[in-house]
Amino acid sequence: MTGNRPVQVRPAGRHALLVELPDAERTGAFHAELLRRRAAGTLPPVEEIVPGARTVLLDGVPHPDDLARRITGWDMPARASDEGPAVEIPIRYDGPDLDRVAALWQVGVDEVGARHSSYTYRVAFCGFAPGFGYLTGLPEALHVPRHDTPRTRVPAGAVGLAGPYSAVYPRVTPGGWQLIGTMPDPAPLWDLTRDEPALLTPGTRVRFVAESGTP
Amino acid sequence: MTATLTVVRPGALTTVQDCGRRGHAHLGVPRSGALDAAAMALANRLLGNAPDAAVLETTLTGCALCPDRAVTVVVGGAPCPVTVDASPAAWGVPVHVPAGAVLDAGGATAGVRSYVAVAGGIAVEPVLGSRSTDLLSGLGPAQLRSGDVLPLGSAAPHSVPADLAPWPAPPAALTLPLRPGPRADWFTPAALRTLISATYRVSQHSNRIGLRTEGPPLERVRTGELPSEGMVLGAVQVPPDGRPVVFLHDHPTTGGYPVIGVVPEAALAAAAQAAPGTPVRFTLR
Numbered sequence: 001m002t003g004n005r006p007v008q009v010r011p012a013g014r015h016a017l018l019v020e021l022p023d024a025e026r027t028g029a030f031h032a033e034l035l036r037r038r039a040a041g042t043l044p045p046v047e048e049i050v051p052g053a054r055t056v057l058l059d060g061v062p063h064p065d066d067l068a069r070r071i072t073g074w075d076m077p078a079r080a081s082d083e084g085p086a087v088e089i090p091i092r093y094d095g096p097d098l099d100r101v102a103a104l105w106q107v108g109v110d111e112v113g114a115r116h117s118s119y120t121y122r123v124a125f126c127g128f129a130p131g132f133g134y135l136t137g138l139p140e141a142l143h144v145p146r147h148d149t150p151r152t153r154v155p156a157g158a159v160g161l162a163g164p165y166s167a168v169y170p171r172v173t174p175g176g177w178q179l180i181g182t183m184p185d186p187a188p189l190w191d192l193t194r195d196e197p198a199l200l201t202p203g204t205r206v207r208f209v210a211e212s213g214t215p
Numbered sequence: 216m217t218a219t220l221t222v223v224r225p226g227a228l229t230t231v232q233d234c235g236r237r238g239h240a241h242l243g244v245p246r247s248g249a250l251d252a253a254a255m256a257l258a259n260r261l262l263g264n265a266p267d268a269a270v271l272e273t274t275l276t277g278c279a280l281c282p283d284r285a286v287t288v289v290v291g292g293a294p295c296p297v298t299v300d301a302s303p304a305a306w307g308v309p310v311h312v313p314a315g316a317v318l319d320a321g322g323a324t325a326g327v328r329s330y331v332a333v334a335g336g337i338a339v340e341p342v343l344g345s346r347s348t349d350l351l352s353g354l355g356p357a358q359l360r361s362g363d364v365l366p367l368g369s370a371a372p373h374s375v376p377a378d379l380a381p382w383p384a385p386p387a388a389l390t391l392p393l394r395p396g397p398r399a400d401w402f403t404p405a406a407l408r409t410l411i412s413a414t415y416r417v418s419q420h421s422n423r424i425g426l427r428t429e430g431p432p433l434e435r436v437r438t439g440e441l442p443s444e445g446m447v448l449g450a451v452q453v454p455p456d457g458r459p460v461v462f463l464h465d466h467p468t469t470g471g472y473p474v475i476g477v478v479p480e481a482a483l484a485a486a487a488q489a490a491p492g493t494p495v496r497f498t499l500r
Contacts, residue, residue, distance in 0.1 A: 010397035013477030016447045018397040048240040050445030052469055057445025059240065126243040127443060127469030130352045134443070171353075192342060198242040 006076075009068040016059040017068055024053065024124060024136055024164075029079045031056050031202060044070075051125040051202045053134070084122070084203040089168060091117065091159055091208045095179035101161065104144050112180055113210050115142065121166060121206040126198065131170035131190030133200030138166060150176030157186030159208070166208075168200070184211065217338065218286060218367040223317055224279035225359040230348035230423075231337050233269040239343055240468040244354065246448060247347040248464050250423060250487030251328055252480075254292035257380055258332035261289045261309055263372030268336030269346040271359070273329045278359065279319040280331065286312050286367065287334040291382055293326030293488055307382050309334075326385030326488035335368035350423050351465045385488040389417065391461065391478045392500040393451065398441065398473035402453070406433040410451075410459065410475060411497050418458075419491035423465040425452075426486050428495055432457025433475065443469045449478040451497075459497075461486060 006026065010018040021027040031051045037043040044067055047060020061067055093113030102109045121137035138161070146162045151174060154160070158169045160177025169175060170189035183189070189199050200206065222229075232255065235248025249255035249272055259268050271278065277295050287309050290297045297304045298319045304310045312318045320329050339346050339356050348355045359365075399407060415430035433453050446452065450462045452472045461478055463486070476497070478486070489495070 011394065011477075012397045012474070013394055013447050013449060014479055016477075018444065047237055048445075050240045050468060052444030053442030055442075055444040057240075057447065059445070059447050060237070125443065125469060126241060127467060128243060130239075130243045130354065132243055197343070202241055 007072055007074075009071060011064075012057065012059075015061050015064060016057060017061060017064045017071075019056045019058065019071060021054055021056070025078070026076070027051060027054055027056065028122065028124065028203065029076050032079045032083060033074060033076045034058075035203070053124060082205075084205055085201070086205040086207070087199060088207050088209050089183055090211050091181045091183055092211050093181040095159065095181045097178040098180055101144055101178050101180050105142055116166070116180060117208040117210045121208075123200045123202050123204045123206065124165075125202055126200070129170060129173055131198045131200065132167060133198070133202070133204070135166040135200070135206055136164055138164065140164070144178050146176040147178070150174050154179065155182075157183040159183060181208075217369075218282060218284040218335070220280045220282050220286075220333065220337075220365045220367060222278065222359045222361055222363040222365070223281050224277075224319070225361055225363070226273050226276040226278040228274040229278040229359040230272050230350070231269050231339055231356050231359075231365070232272045232347045233345055234267040235347050235464060236343045236345040236349070236354070240445065243352070243468055244343060245349055245351050245465050245468060247345065247349040247355065249330065249347075250463055251292050251330065251484045253383070253484040254328075254330050255332070257382065258289040258291045258330050259336075260374070260377050261291075261380060262287060262332055262334045263374050263376035264332060264334065264336055265373040268332070268368065268373075269339065270333075271331040271337065273320060273331065275327055276322050277320040277329055278331065279317055281317050282312055282314060282333075282367075284314050287370070288312055288318060289332045290318075290320045290329060291332070292328050292330040293323035293385055294382075295323050295329050296321035308379070309376065325490075327490055328487055333367055335370035338366040338368040349465055351467060383485070385490070386485045386493060389485055389489040389493050389495045391482050391486065391495060391497050393476040393478055393497045394500060395476045396474075399475050401435050401437045401441070401473040402475055403434045403436050406435070407475070409433060411499050415459065415495040415497075417489045417491050417493045417495060421491065423463055425463055425466060426461040426489070428459050428461070430458065430495075433459065435473070437473075441471050441473050443471045446470045446474065447477055448480055449483055450474040451476045451478060463487065
């Protein structure tokens with residue numbers, strides 16, 4: 001096994017590398033290092049840098065073998081807790097799965113929002129739909145399972161939990177996450193009129209700010 | 216005033232496609248773009264269009280269009296009957312369509328996807344640098360409906376048009392070269408042998424997201440979930456049923472099933488033209 005190596009590079013076709021890290025923290029640190037090197041102009045040409053849960057995909061790489069050799073020699077500092085852009089997401093804790101999550105967390109229903117909004121999250125990666133960010137930061141004791149049968153329609157703005165992740169649905173899709181709340185105006189999550197259409201890009205820090213009032 | 220095309224018959228699935236969106240996979244935005252990129256490029260070259268001029272991609276049943284000015288078009292890709300105001304016209308070479316006439320690209324007689332390129336290109340507004348319809352995430356123009364009006368670009372030639380070019384025939388049998396990885400180690404050694412020795416068939420459930428196959432299931436040595444990771448175009452993903460799916464241009468940018476190998480982009484044009492039932496062989500390279 002190669003479990004002790006900090007970085008394992010896996011082949012992914014003729015022009016891509018899948019770089020595997022031991023955990024989410026070091027995946028984030030490696031992603032941040034890639035962005036630093038790209039901004040400094042010291043990263044060889046890479047068309048797409050796509051973080052995952054434990055990996056970063058480098059796609060559109062003219063010479064993947066050369067890049068793989070370089071990466072294994074990199075010194076990657078841990079990411080500072082205040083590194084990266086920060087956003088606040090207003091949320092009403094009014095989701096249809098509040099009772100179920102309260103039971104799983106063994107707290108009162110009113111306590112779910114207080115707990116959920118007390119942590120700082122970070123976008124680990126995106127996928128599923130444009131602007132859908134997978135937010136890490138919930139302690140392991142609060143991880144909850146998905147629904148066995150996904151809902152056929154989750155409204156835009158719904159805030160859900162699944163496993164280690166929280167997320168806000170940018171648009172109406174099917175979905176199997178436990179819905180605990182609503183972002184009242186989800187339009188900023190994905191706005192094609194902005195230079196950066198996604199509000200929640202990988203590496204962004206997120207705080208949920210509870211709004212009072214009924215939907 | 217720009218020239219326009221009105222959609223008379225949208226067909227089962229006709230979309231606007233160009234070379235697709237690059238550089239946004241980390242936001243969950245698929246690449247999209249013409250599935251048979253070689254056919255799109257050849258059709259554009261026959262018109263003197265820029266190589267990335269947007270075209271229409273039809274699926275199995277073709278489409279019919281009516282320009283408000285005289286235009287030159289090429290219908291290529293999957294072979295199909297072509298008519299202008301119900302009179303037979305040529306396939307695979309430039310055709311003159313008078314103002315107000317109806318160009319009909321009929322059902323594919325072989326293959327799956329025909330392309331209708333128009334001098335000047337389809338000039339819908341680009342989204343994130345591309346005019347392509349992305350069916351998975353709903354970016355770009357919706358699939359064509361009857362009565363849609365599409366703007367055309369100016370027909371000033373980008374290059375001297377080619378006057379004749381060979382169109383590849385749709386594959387009677389599909390051979391897909393494969394490089395193992397990144398998750399080939401999630402499968403038994405027997406699974407990789409099965410993948411390169413068995414004959415699979417193109418499933419009728421294939422679409423722009425993936426070429427689904429039917430055949431012997433591939434057995435895994437590692438069970439459980441794979442944490443979500445980035446997926447490349449051409450990735451051969453194996454869901455729990457064990458049947459390989461070759462990811463095409465509208466594939467999701469991250470996914471949670473292991474990828475046993477990757478088919479190079481150049482081989483995917485043939486995959487886009489392989490009709491349901493076509494035998495598929497994977498070869499190691």
